[in-house]
Amino acid sequence: MKGAILTVCPEATLVDISHEIPAHDVAAGALTLEAACDSFPPATVFLAVVDPGVGSERRPIALAAGRFLFVGPDNGLFTFLLDAQPLARVRLIANPILRRPRVSPVFQGRDIFGPAAGHLARELALDEVGPVVPDPVRLALPAKTCGADGCLGVVVRADRFGNLVTNLLEKDLDSLAAGGRQGFEIVAGGLTLPLVRAYSDVPIGSLCALIGSSSRLEIAIRQGRADGLPQLATGVAVSVHRAG
């Protein structure tokens, strides 16, 4: 895939965001992309391929969302970006100049997405990519509710450190009482955890909850792995509420 990008755009700077998305785990890819992209320079092209449906009818797409461009399969990988950027423009990759001459039905990363990303990096206009896609696929996300008295969400993923990422965003917690987050605690899987600022606010080996590097509420064990606890599997409900 990188060879295909460089064939089109030899001057590209390539950055690997992660080598650790589990095979076929579109939701993990979507969360990783959301967490990473804000730190990159404007006009960065993100090529994301977690693609269990390769070779089927799922559409190859390119989109402009915020100050970035994205290329990949239309399977929900871009859900969080589409949610955050209501004005995102989505196009089908249909222009034949964006494909390699032979397209393998098992490796479109190399044969479609790589070349398309290379052309976008060379400033091809998004409108040249293909027709508008009015209904890009979004992941069915677990529900969450937030109000002045607390929030209710779920664990959605363990990251590579074993921290448990939830579907609650930092800005969801901003809706808590004007007094700020002091005085709130988390209950998940029958465990009660303090809501802290940094891992170092609790002793080594202790459970805590905090806003992690992805701007989401995470459950962690300082210098340990929270994903080893059977009570805290993916899907477990997480409640944020006033302590005591």
Place this chain on the structure above:
Amino acid sequence: MKGAILTVCPEATLVDISHEIPAHDVAAGALTLEAACDSFPPATVFLAVVDPGVGSERRPIALAAGRFLFVGPDNGLFTFLLDAQPLARVRLIANPILRRPRVSPVFQGRDIFGPAAGHLARELALDEVGPVVPDPVRLALPAKTCGADGCLGVVVRADRFGNLVTNLLEKDLDSLAAGGRQGFEIVAGGLTLPLVRAYSDVPIGSLCALIGSSSRLEIAIRQGRADGLPQLATGVAVSVHRAG
């Protein structure tokens, strides 16, 4: 090794092809290199070091094959390229300007191959590298037979998705009856599998065989791992023949 390349050729664009070759597995390295190189721009220099014989008498070599250059140990890593490119030119890395001043007997990737690749990327002529190597080492590959009625090969490797790569190339299957691949099936390890176009042609969790991203016949479980099946270990015979 990358530092050694950049010391010689600061303007090089470095791409990691794989971090997942098992230690000392020359055949896996050779197959990975074959699968990757076709997608890169002309004149790319491929530096490949799977080198269980480092520090022994095995020769360091550089070669020009097709539109690419290759650098690495003479231990069979380049077997498939040499087979595909009968006009490949192979040279011993002997020119002292291509080495770091001190050569460790355990890390020639840094001290010989990296600098040599850097000089070739800066357009040093291959003939300057050292004398001709008339007899580069090739891996002893398992036999295969192909004809109009079918092909017989073996499983040679599991890739990182758990797909089982065989020694049968897409072009080997081209020798099947002029009617194309329709109507053919695969038998391996006592199992009979459909020959399909893409993973999505079978239900999730089902076995199939198809031409994979490396242009080789592969055995796969859709969204699963075929390398977990004891019947399908490396070395198992794979037969392609007319169904029914």
Place this chain on the structure above:
Amino acid sequence: MKGAILTVCPEATLVDISHEIPAHDVAAGALTLEAACDSFPPATVFLAVVDPGVGSERRPIALAAGRFLFVGPDNGLFTFLLDAQPLARVRLIANPILRRPRVSPVFQGRDIFGPAAGHLARELALDEVGPVVPDPVRLALPAKTCGADGCLGVVVRADRFGNLVTNLLEKDLDSLAAGGRQGFEIVAGGLTLPLVRAYSDVPIGSLCALIGSSSRLEIAIRQGRADGLPQLATGVAVSVHRAG
């Protein structure tokens, strides 16, 4: 973190030294950095973040040591560089232009170290980074003794090939009798090993000791993993002495 670097310094060439430092293992990071940095071009900026104390009072630092610059947490990651370069200059990262506008208490790699590295790569003077740090943290290293008759050290780490790296440097062994290393052997964990030049000096599957790619004495099994032997865990004493 890479996005933060490229935002400040779009022309940077980024190289990943390792993806395999165990989480929170500062000593492994320090050893990996020591082993890698000598091969890079002068003025390379090394960004190292193994940071179990992120969000606590530990200081963010930048240093000039030898011909290189380093950026990371003040937790001992730079111990070997400070030991090797007594004239190293260490500064606190305090200049507000070196930080992203919002600094997460859990991801200073992105919000402090990445931007600081980008500015140093753009040739910001080290003195502009912040005030002098007179007392950078150093790891408490296990003791070693070396003389003309032998050396005594310990195993400090297993590398990714399963080789056991010790705290004895190549130059420590230079203090052995003027006759050179011939005639010396290693005892560790009750096992006696030959001191050889390269893995290929012993049969496949045999234990040996040699100066590894990091210029340290290592214990290895040729084409095997020495870290599987219970007698040779991290912390085991390693003696180098005249054989017989």
